[in-house]
Amino acid sequence: MNFYYYNAFITLNGEKTNIPFSDLLMKVVILDAGEKFKVTRYGEYSLLRAKLPENNLKDINDVSTVFADYRERKPKVGEKRSNRIDDIEDDVLEYTTFFYQNTNKLLIMQYNHYGAKIKQFEYYLNRFLPSDHINNWGVEIIEIPAPVGLDDVFNSNEFKFIDIKMDVSVSESKNIYDISKTQPRSISADVLGSVKDAQENLGGNIASIYFGNGRKRSNLINPDEAKKLLASLDLESDLYVSIKVKYFSEKLKKVHELNLKNSAVLKNEVSVDGDSWEAISDGIEIDFYENGRIGENNARSYQLISAELPDLVITPYEVETEKNEEPNK
Numbered sequence: 289m290n291f292y293y294y295n296a297f298i299t300l301n302g303e304k305t306n307i308p309f310s311d312l313l314m315k316v317v318i319l320d321a322g323e324k325f326k327v328t329r330y331g332e333y334s335l336l337r338a339k340l341p342e343n344n345l346k347d348i349n350d351v352s353t354v355f356a357d358y359r360e361r362k363p364k365v366g367e368k369r370s371n372r373i374d375d376i377e378d379d380v381l382e383y384t385t386f387f388y389q390n391t392n393k394l395l396i397m398q399y400n401h402y403g404a405k406i407k408q409f410e411y412y413l414n415r416f417l418p419s420d421h422i423n424n425w426g427v428e429i430i431e432i433p434a435p436v437g438l439d440d441v442f443n444s445n446e447f448k449f450i451d452i453k454m455d456v457s458v459s460e461s462k463n464i465y466d467i468s469k470t471q472p473r474s475i476s477a478d479v480l481g482s483v484k485d486a487q488e489n490l491g492g493n494i495a496s497i498y499f500g501n502g503r504k505r506s507n508l509i510n511p512d513e514a515k516k517l518l519a520s521l522d523l524e525s526d527l528y529v530s531i532k533v534k535y536f537s538e539k540l541k542k543v544h545e546l547n548l549k550n551s552a553v554l555k556n557e558v559s560v561d562g563d564s565w566e567a568i569s570d571g572i573e574i575d576f577y578e579n580g581r582i583g584e585n586n587a588r589s590y591q592l593i594s595a596e597l598p599d600l601v602i603t604p605y606e607v608e609t610e611k612n613e614e615p616n617k
Contacts (some may be wrong), residue, residue, distance in 0.1 A: 349390035352569030449500035
């Protein structure tokens with residue numbers, strides 16, 4: 289399971305404060321279910337539950353939370369070896385688990401391709417903070433930079449494999465066929481067009497494209513063409529579940545594997561026992577304290593001012609749908 293690493297702050301008039309981010313999380317979690325449920329033009333969200341730490345009991349400001357993104361379009365239910373296609377009466381949600389470690393102002397997010405993104409989580413929390421002409425409170429979540437990123441890939445002249453996993457059920461996939469027919473002939477147009485053609489006939493929601501060298505030393509991946517293919521992809525699109533590249537890193541001086549989805553942010557892959565949000569939060573916490581404390585000390589470069597968390601603002605969602613710009617996903 290993949291996790292992304294951020295520094296998280298509560299801000300006052302644009303300045304980062306020393307208020308533990310967990311203070312805001314806990315105040316939101318304990319609200320009535322109807323008060324913390326937010327309907328916006330970008331989605332429907334709620335911070336459902338919180339869990340105190342088990343590996344660092346001395347710091348009461350550490351906390352794990354689970355954030356719900358409710359689906360607008362619900363799947364159906366059926367029964368194997370039957371013709372049933374039934375509606376789901378209950379609401380359907382995708383959840384994302386967060387672990388906040390206060391001494392490092394560190395927010396670790398479970399990556400869920402189908403769940404809320406970090407900007408949507410930031411946007412949701414901002415709705416609870418007051419803002420006027422004197423005091424403008426806010427939430428700022430900042431990526432911890434990865435040691436290598438997209439630039440390192442494009443500086444490479446040796447590629448071992450390219451592995452693209454696509455969710456062809458999303459709306460963006462409908463544009464693939466048109467693009468492949470209208471753009472000049474290219475590897476990306478040919479590959480994506482072929483995938484869409486196959487999916488139209490075969491069905492399925494997930495498609496994978498893999499190019500690898502294998503054990504042979506001939507007909508290796510052409511680095512220039514590989515870079516053209518990667519440059520043509522919209523890395524932030526929900527169409528791509530993952531875009532993994534194994535290449536020789538000039539910066540690291542070794543062969544390195546990188547997932548180009550959100551490649552700028554520090555990532556880590558952690559084995560988790562179970563898929564409940566509690567099991568995921570335990571896995572994040574244990575990995576942090578027992579495996580090198582990835583992401584620590586990055587917040588030391590930020591200057592903090594002293595402040596106290598203000599009272600939360602509880603606003604009817606009918607008003608909220610008319611406010612603010614759409615966050616980046």
